[in-house]
Amino acid sequence: MPDVDPSDRKAYLEEQIQRQKRGEPVDVEWAAEELQRIRREQLARMQASQRNLRWLVLGSAILMIVLWARNGAVLDKGGYVALGLIVIGLFAALALRRGPRA
DSSP, X not given: OOOOOTTSHHHHHHHHHHHHXXXXXXXXXXXXXXXXXXXXXXXXXXHHHHHHXXXXXXXXXXXXXXXXXXXXXXXXXXXXXXXXXXXXXXXXXXXXXXXXOO
16 A cells, blocks of 8 residues: 555545554554644634633623513612622623633
8 A cells, every 4th residue: 555645634544544454553653643633623622612602601691681670670679689699790700711810
């Protein structure tokens, strides 16, 4: 089997698998680099998902506050206390999102 160009990852991986089955040495350096590349891609996707989820939660919280205020909850006796708790929760969420400052 002729050598395959490492830039064609799928074909090169298939060749390495065939070489391993035949008992020939495989390109360990390429496999390690490929593993690192895949881990970086997974990390980037996970961070993007978390970022999008944060925006979704923030938007939902804002929508709930608006709907709560439109229903007259601010005029209730306990409305100001609940609003204060929401504001405190929002500040806590923002502080946790930023993380520790070092």
